[in-house]
Amino acid sequence: MDDAVNDKVLLSLDVNGSEHEVLVEPRRTLADVLRHDLELTGTHIACEHGVCGACTVLVDGAPVRSCLMFAAQAEGRGVRTVESLGRGDELSDLQRAFTEHHALQCGFCTPGFLMLAEGFLAARPDASRAEIREAVSSNLCRCTGYQTIVDAIEDCAARRRAAERTRSA
Amino acid sequence: MREPGFTADGTWVGASVKRKEDPRLLTGRARFVDDIHLPRMLHAQFVRSSVAAGEITSVDLSRVRDVPGVVAAFTAADLDLGDITAVLDRPRSEFVPTAMPVLARDRVRFVGEPIAIVLAEDAYAVEDGLEAAEVTYRAGTPVLSEEQALAPGAPLVHDEAADNVLLDVSMFATEGIDDIFADAPCVVSVRATTGRQNALPLETRGVVASWDARAGQLLVQTCTQVPHVVRTVLAGCLGRPENTVRVVVPDMGGGFGIKCVVGREEIAVAAASLRVGRPVKWIEDRKDALTASFLAREQRYQARAAFDEAGRILALDADVLCDMGAYSCYPFSAGIEPLMASAEMPGVYRVPAYRVRGRAITTNKAPTAPYRGVSRPQYVMVMERLFERAARELGLGPVEIRRRNLITTFPYTGVNGITYDPGSYLESLNLAERVLTEEGWYERQRELAGQGRFLGIGYSCFNERTGYGSDAFAKRRMAVVPGFDISEIRMDTSGTVVATTGTMSHGQSHETTMAQIVADRLGLDLDHVFIQQGDTDRVAYGWGTFASRSITIGGSAVGLAAGRLGDKLLHIGAHLLRTRPDNVELSGGRVRKCDDHTRSLSYVDIAEVAYLKAHLLPKDVDPGLTATASFDGIGDGTFSNASHGVVVELHAGTGQVEILRYACVEDCGVAINPQVVEGQARGGIAQGIAGALFEQVTYDEQGEPSAASFIDYKVPTACEIPDISIHHLETPSAFTGNGAKGVGEGGTIGAPAAVLNAVNDALRPTGVELDDTPITPERVLGALEVRWTTR
Missing domain, CATH: 1.10.150.120 ([2Fe-2S]-binding domain)
Structure with missing residues (x-):
């Protein structure tokens, strides 16, 4: 298991305006990091091959399939998920x-x-x-x-x- | 758009109120099964068969267990679970029960069949583990088609099913039917096939199983339409009493039938979790969902119909063959599609003589489950083709021949023994025709024909039996008989009510529509009513959501329970107001005296007595404000109906079928929430169009499925599905609590027939008629080429 931990990379991600640090395998997708590491489960996964678009998030303002992007590729960029829409209980x-x-x-x-x-x-x-x-x-x-x-x-x-x-x- | 809130009559029922489900779904706060994270949770996937038919000669998981992160891997022998066997109460000559093992033991019957379960610390490691599995097979010859299955000496998919036939029923056979055909002035026939489809909920199947030590229960959180049925099967396979299993359903991302049968993976994940003593999550990936889940709809019809000179149908004779794949689904069995088609094929028409043979065959393809509409999209298509063909032979208009044959007096008991409650068959067809006529589509068709363009107009007219009760399912001779539903309702000291239901909404909006029913019954604001579903510990039993039963049966049960709670409120209220029980009524969340409206008590006042000052209650009343009711479908159920009118243009260069106009006239009785009804109709039609024009799972000669991703399985997008206008008629049901009829499946049922008829109308100049779906560009091009080569 030590090897696996050593293989992991420490990423700093800007998601919905907050900084997050995660230690993940380089192969981990942005969708999985959002859902399972940051527990922002509003982003959904339905095909994992970039066709259905259920995992669409904004990266620097543009819609992106987060299942086709490694979390490491989102470093230094601004990610927005569905959780950023609206304010508290007030819908956008x-x-x-x-x-x-x-x-x-x-x-x-x-x-x-x-x-x-x-x-x-x-x-x-x-x-x-x-x-x-x-x-x-x-x-x-x-x-x-x-x-x-x-x-x-x-x-x-x-x-x-x-x-x-x-x-x- | 309608204003949300009360209708003009001051009721919630009938108003397009905004959905109670929406805020959490729009903000990312809903909780689907893959959103559940439990401490020490493992992730599961399945080693699946790479061959379509054969013996397993070895399964070696030793290298799997060495993969970093893998915790355990189990075969069928390791878990030792009971089989899942769907049974019909029919003689062996009609139905052969076949067992579906939770994991394949010695034989595999389709590509993708689960053989072993692998558990790992994360979802990536478990995929690494799968790659290290070594399975060897003695591959057999797969059976992949009707011809192969029924050929003499064909390899057997299940040894107990000789000839690969799981169900073979011959029904009705009106006396003298052969003479009617022999003497009839017009006999037409249709041979039609429909493609194997995937119901395709966007959320794939998934389970999280864990042990709740405090409750002494296995907690299985799974996205199923039938939580109690899953509990019953889990308990049986695991050999546990049912009270030690609790099935909870989180938010569900669609189902459409694929989740109303018990999945073997649900059982395997639960068993594996018990075995390792840790929570286990399984989320099906899209490849498995497309290839190894449940499919549907691969059918072949050979049908003929006799008509008199005036175009009145005299007799119908049909042979229905359904390719149900490798296993019989629980609880419905492989009989589901052929029995539905055989029993209901005459549909909206006055058919005086009928004979049908329905068969289910088993093949080495992924098994099938009921999918939205279940056989009705197909038999309606065949019936509508028969009428269109007869109209051509007799020189009648396609709408006129339908008019001459539609059932117009109700109740009507058909040749199939089914009694149809009142509907608007003729009215809906007339309205659909009027919509397209007044919009000028017939003129447009003539205009474009002059320019060599292919515009076609087509209709379908159909009904849909909803609210099947126990008696109706018993007639199908299911060994476990669905039908009723139970609701328990509870009011707390704030005057808020929670009603439970055994049905399970997965997009149909029951949290809103059932709340509308309760709110009306008790004179409450919608904000004070909540519906709880999807928890086997909250309702004694229930049959879940399928066959458009939820509002008709579940909604009726909820309404009855609310009525009983109302009775209790009245009883207590009369006592506290010191008046006779017949001198009180419910109004606006209060109990008031009928003869003096100024004397009243709020529900909060009454609840306070019921819970906090019970000594003030009448002597014959128990503390608390709860009530329970059940409802079962009545007679042959209640039939919703609709007519669809479609305009298509065929593009000569590409073979593309473009839908220019789609009008739907639907009658589901009282629409609890018209906006929701329209959503169900539109979404259903979109799935019907998908089957008519795009989607099909095929197999190569080794039994390898062709479509393992959305690249190969052509799901229509917003560019293929047109805007659809919905027109409402209302023939209330006498058999349900609110006069509502089921509405979940209708759209899907009518679309293939209407689209196919429109295509054939466009093809008139070519002399070619198509009978099969999907209507691919190749088929359209082929038909158009006939024209080029013959003129």
């Missing part, structure tokens, strides 16, 4: 849109879609419904048929734009 505007539009059923894929949408809307606040649909097609959902997920993101984007106009007016 995106989370509220998801519940209002019934954009989740079992909820297993939901954190991935939320982080995908958070990253996408930050980069593309004016995206059309067709563009949102294309972005949503990055991830898999087996319950909803996707329509209400697209509805929720579109609605959230529209409200953000309206709020932006009010601010600048």
